[in-house]
Amino acid sequence: GNAGIGLETTKVLAAAGATVIVAARDIEKAKRNLRGINNVELEAMDLMEPGSIHVFADRFLSSGRPLHLLVNNAGIMWVPLRRNSLGIESQLATNYLSQFILTAKLFPALRAAAGARVINVSSQGHQFASFNFDDPNFIRREYDTLQGYGQSKTASNLFSLELDNRVKSANIRAYSLHPGQIGDTELAREAPLELFKQLGYVDEQGIILPEIAASLKTLSQGAATTIWCATSPSLTDIGGVYCEDVDIAVLADEPAGSSLTQGVRPYSLDETNAKMLWSWSEKITGLQFPVGPHTSRYV
Numbered sequence: 001g002n003a004g005i006g007l008e009t010t011k012v013l014a015a016a017g018a019t020v021i022v023a024a025r026d027i028e029k030a031k032r033n034l035r036g037i038n039n040v041e042l043e044a045m046d047l048m049e050p051g052s053i054h055v056f057a058d059r060f061l062s063s064g065r066p067l068h069l070l071v072n073n074a075g076i077m078w079v080p081l082r083r084n085s086l087g088i089e090s091q092l093a094t095n096y097l098s099q100f101i102l103t104a105k106l107f108p109a110l111r112a113a114a115g116a117r118v119i120n121v122s123s124q125g126h127q128f129a130s131f132n133f134d135d136p137n138f139i140r141r142e143y144d145t146l147q148g149y150g151q152s153k154t155a156s157n158l159f160s161l162e163l164d165n166r167v168k169s170a171n172i173r174a175y176s177l178h179p180g181q182i183g184d185t186e187l188a189r190e191a192p193l194e195l196f197k198q199l200g201y202v203d204e205q206g207i208i209l210p211e212i213a214a215s216l217k218t219l220s221q222g223a224a225t226t227i228w229c230a231t232s233p234s235l236t237d238i239g240g241v242y243c244e245d246v247d248i249a250v251l252a253d254e255p256a257g258s259s260l261t262q263g264v265r266p267y268s269l270d271e272t273n274a275k276m277l278w279s280w281s282e283k284i285t286g287l288q289f290p291v292g293p294h295t296s297r298y299v
Contacts, residue, residue, distance in 0.1 A: 003029075003030075003033055004182065004219065004222075005073065005121075005179050005182060005219055005222040005223045005226065006022075006071075006073040006074060007033055007034075007219075008219040008220055008222065008223035009071060009073060009223045009226050009227065010022055010034070010037065010040060011037060012223060012227050013069075013227070013230070014037050014038060014039040014040055017039070018039060018068075018069070019039050019040075019041065020039060020040050020041070021040075021041045021042075021043060021060065022034060022040055022041070022042050022043070023043050023044070023045035023047075023056055023074075024042060024043075024044065024045070025044070025045065025046045025047070027042065027044055030042055043056055043059070043060075044056070047074055047093070047094045047098035047102075048084045048090060048093050048094055048098075049084055049085060050084070050085075050086065050097075050098075050101055050285065051085070053098060053101045053102050053105065054101070054105060056102075057101075057102060057105030057106050058105070060106065060109065061105070061106070061108060061109060065109065066109055066110075066112040066113035066114075066116075067106055067109035067110050067112070067113055067116060068113040068115070068116050068117075069116065069117055069119070069230050070102070070103060070106060070110060070116070070117075070118045070119070071119045071121070071226060071230065072098070072099040072102065072103070072118070072119065072120045072121060072156075073119075073121045073226070074094065074098075075094060075095045075121065075123075075152075076090060076091055076094045076095065077091070077123075077125070077149050078145045078146065078149055078192075078195055079091060079145060080145070081138065081143040081145075081148075083137065086284065087137060088137055088284070089136070089137045089138055089143075089148055091145070091148045091149050091152045092136060092137065092148065092151065092152045092155065094152075095149070095152035095153060095155075095156060096152045096153075096155035096156050096159065097155075097281065097284065097285070099120050099156060099159060100159055100281045100285060100287070101285055101287060103118055103163065104285070104287040104288070104289055105287070107167070107289060110167075110170075110172050111167075111170045111171075111172065114171055115171050115172075116171070116172045116173075117172070117173050117174070117175065117229065117230055117235075118160070118163060118172065118173070118174040118175070119174075119175050119176075119177065119226055119229045119230055120156045120157075120159060120160045120174065120175065120176045120177075121156075121176075121177060121179060121226060122153045122156040122157050122160075122176040122177060122178060122242065123149075123153045123178055123179075124178045124181075124244070124262075125149050125150055125153045126150055126153035126154040126156075126157055126264070126265060126268045127150065127252075127265055128146045128147060128149060128150025128151075128153075129146070129147040129148075129149075129150030129151040129154060130150075130151065130154055130265075130267045130268070130273070131151045131154050131155050131158065131273060131277055132147075132151055133276060133277075133280065136151065136280075145195070146195065153268075154265075154267065154268040155277055156176050157176045157242050157264065157268040157269060158268060158269070158270070158273050158274040158277045159174075159176075159274070159277065159278075159281070160174045160175055160176035160240060160241075160242070161174075161176075161240040161269055161271070161274045162240075162274035162275060162277070162278045163240075163289070164239035164240030165240060165274075166278075166289055167289060168239055173235070173236075173238070173239030173240075174239050174240060175229040175235070175239060175240075175241060175242075175243055176241075176242045176243070177225045177226060177229055177242065177243040177244060178225070178242070178243070178244040178249070179217070179222040179223065179225055179226065180216075180217040180221060180222050180225075180244070180245070181215055181216050181217060182216065182217055182218075182219065182222040224246050225243050225244060225245065225246050228243070228246045229243055240269075242264040242268070242269060244262065244263075244264075245262075249262070249263050249264045250262075250263045250264070251263060251264060251266050251269070252264055252265055252266070
């Protein structure tokens, strides 16, 4: 939470009196961005690398503190093909697998909080792809950055669903969300201009289209759904849901291939897919959670 909507989320939570631990890859940049915000502790972590996540989590667990809220906010979008030390494609590693690893490692602290919430910041971009269980890391298929981003966000939604199923018996609830299209963010800094043209976001000169500009949210508006998921009493007995615009999203009924303007694709809240992804994630990471009963709000 040291840039974009993550920084805005940090400001709001800290102002409300929470002690906020911010993990950052670039410590010096984070120090500059966090200057003047009280109740913030800064720690180093690189979400691309599982080893870095383990070090961070072990350091926190050694403090013995409970963890009332885990916001998995950081992400990358539409980047060139890269892989981490395990051979995981970078968007999948950063946007999803880091969430699984960090949440698994911090589970004892979440359980100790008695009523903790896990917030996974996903995206409407889940519409670009379901999770490809045959070749998630683009070993055999040609790399498509839009597909890579889409499957990483679908994975985040599936993870939130199955996580909630498994840990709600430990008084922990999980949520995924779409923050909205944000104008003032560095998220798409590596995305090629041609991709923005292809998606209909900009004209041939690279100028954002008026109807797109009009739909953009501010950083505070973008952080609003995260804060709602983190704090709303209305969600006390609800979990495993995908939220947008400070509400629980509806299942989208637009046909596949159409552009999704609101709602969530059914495949990214599919119980079978969620369980398959969980098994894949355990195998890749070597980490396991306690298993609870399986029920779903989406039936």
